[in-house]
Amino acid sequence: MTAAPTTRVHEYGVPTGALRCAVALAAAHTRLGGYALAYGSHAHGGGRAASDLDLLFVHDQPPATACAQLVDAVIELHRREGLDLDTEVRHDVKLCGTFDDIDHATALVGFGAPHLAVTPVSDDPEVLNAQPFRLRLFLSALSGPHLFLAGDLTAYRRHTAAADRATAQLALALLGTTPDFTAADAAACLLVGPDGSRGKDWLGWEPGPALYATLHRGLAALARSGALNAPDAGGYYRRAGAVTRDAAPTPSEAVPGPR
Numbered sequence: 001m002t003a004a005p006t007t008r009v010h011e012y013g014v015p016t017g018a019l020r021c022a023v024a025l026a027a028a029h030t031r032l033g034g035y036a037l038a039y040g041s042h043a044h045g046g047g048r049a050a051s052d053l054d055l056l057f058v059h060d061q062p063p064a065t066a067c068a069q070l071v072d073a074v075i076e077l078h079r080r081e082g083l084d085l086d087t088e089v090r091h092d093v094k095l096c097g098t099f100d101d102i103d104h105a106t107a108l109v110g111f112g113a114p115h116l117a118v119t120p121v122s123d124d125p126e127v128l129n130a131q132p133f134r135l136r137l138f139l140s141a142l143s144g145p146h147l148f149l150a151g152d153l154t155a156y157r158r159h160t161a162a163a164d165r166a167t168a169q170l171a172l173a174l175l176g177t178t179p180d181f182t183a184a185d186a187a188a189c190l191l192v193g194p195d196g197s198r199g200k201d202w203l204g205w206e207p208g209p210a211l212y213a214t215l216h217r218g219l220a221a222l223a224r225s226g227a228l229n230a231p232d233a234g235g236y237y238r239r240a241g242a243v244t245r246d247a248a249p250t251p252s253e254a255v256p257g258p259r
Contacts, residue, residue: 018042018053018081019147025077026057026149029070034059035151037141044145044210052086053078055149056141058097058159067096089137093129097138099155105142106162108170110135116173120197140204143167143214161221168218170203172239180238182231183215190215 019042026036037043040054057070071091078085097105104110110132111118127133142163148156167190174189175181190211193202205211219237222228229238 018077018083021077021081022053022055023149025073026055026151029057029066029073030149030151031059031062031066033152033155034062035153035156036149037146037156038149039141039144039146043147050082050084052084053081054141055095056097056138057095058099058102058151058155060099062096062098067092071095088125089128089133093134094137097134101135101138102142102159102162105135105138106159106166108139108166108173110139111170111173116170118170118174118193118203120193120195121201136203139163139166143218144204145210161217164214164218165221166218167214168222171215171218172222180236182235182237183212183219186215186219187211 019038022038030036034057036055036057038053038055041048041051042053053074055074059066074091074095075085077083107113108116112132121133122128142160143166168186171186171189175185178185187205187207190203190205191207192198199206219228219231223230223237226240228240231237
């Protein structure tokens, strides 16, 4: 199933020229079974007119020549539309992903799964162009604000659902041993790191409804799977098997340690 929702391009009040070109480019370069999306400032309308256009093309196993041609086409689009060209992360690294890449990204391999280690973003080009950060970038693109441009909606929806769940799992890991928490607690961990880093220096999230929408979908998926209990009347989620807040031990019975 394919679609190219050009009407959405106008809903965000963003520079439609660049995004119209991106829709056309996506229609021309999206292979059967794959899809393309735009993310970043052009997708959520918060950037400058000349900001770099962040695009992601996902396919099963695209040939290397197809990715090289796509890189050339995207660079030409930036030149033609007068857009900044951000090369901090190479286009051959960030522009094309396979289904296996997305499976690894949503399994949190970019954070060292199964032993998660969430660290601030380095400004070292070698780190930014390595596979772990590439997978972090793909997860951010799929779970954050973005526009579907063209391609297979079934694969796209499967991957975005997995990305929502992975984002919630990442928040749970950052919450540590906390047995019960709200969506706001989970969001706080994703917005600010232990050292105070935030935004692109941390996980790329900005405060707003998009983050809460992603978290609510991801937490709901974890609750359906049995990893969490459904939120109580106060909006608190509880890890499966954890003691409820109402039944928590008294201070004299409590085991010392972080809550």
